[in-house]
Amino acid sequence: MAAKPKLYYFYGRGRMEPVRWLLAAAGVEFEEEFIETREEYEKLQKDGSLLFGQLPLVEIDGMMLTQTRAIMSYIAAKYNLYGKDLNERVRIDMYIDGIMDLKMMIAWAAFDPPGEKEKNIDSIINKAKTRYFPVFEKVLRDHGEDFLVGNTFSWADVQLIEALFMLEELSAAVLSDFPLLQAFKTRICNIPTVKKFLQPGSQRKPPPDNRYIETVKRVLLM
Template sequence: MFRQVPMVEIDGMKLVQTRAILNYIASKYNLYGKDIKERAILAQITQKARKCYFPAFEEVLKSHGQDYLVGNRLSRADVHVVELLYHIEELNDSIVANFPMLQGLRIRVSNLPTVKKFLQPGSQRKPFEDEKFVEELKKNFF
């Protein structure tokens, strides 16, 4: 089980599989929204983040005028979308330039102290290596 990647050691546990890791961290740091309505919206956004709906996310941020995608605090959806933005920028940074609200979200999330530390050179951040994911991104954006 622990020969899988990614693996995170947290709170005396070794967690594998991205979804399990994200679920644990989201639960631990209250990133699931304040109520059942916000959790439902977060689930939708998280699912859409995998399909690169940047125009929809841009519209969500414009429509409610808040700093984050759901409510006015950091959520799991914000983390997913910002991670995707970083991956897209690694392939072609001009695509993200078309979405100023998402750029603002990326800046806000990236400036959080723990995220900022994680993004520094020499951190444990790894580039994406999943060729299927790269091909999907290229198909959607290039």
């Protein structure tokens, strides 16, 4: 029996949470090793496990993979979540890149000082509603299918549903003007593997708190 993928990261979301969502959506069980100290991080560097000296790190299929986008591309291809041909793949890639830009804005806002954080969150919500949500509302309307690409569940759907949850944590009514995205969220949440990941006790991580932020700063000398 093949070993479970092993994820090396902080106990928190950051750049690893999209990987957790993707593995969970694919129905793949995984293990985690949480980095708590600078010494643990430096050991991974000395072992040569961190290609560019950066986390996240995923051990899978005998490989030590770094760089979030590369990790997710491999997982998506391995578990048939990357479209059926190049035409579908390039559209998935376009959607993924846009979604990741939006999610990284949210992730970095957690590290802002209090006054600036609220201002940035307001800006992120505004960008989501004026730049990103209209795109996906149109994609769903024009495409006329349950999923973003083809009529098959892909990692673009996984990344978008994660982004919707992140934004609803910032503003509960953020989707109020986007009925197709609301319906999309309901559909994806009813996929058994996604539904399971959303249940209490799963490996889904909570929003960034002070402990997570201080751990990241301490380990990375920020």
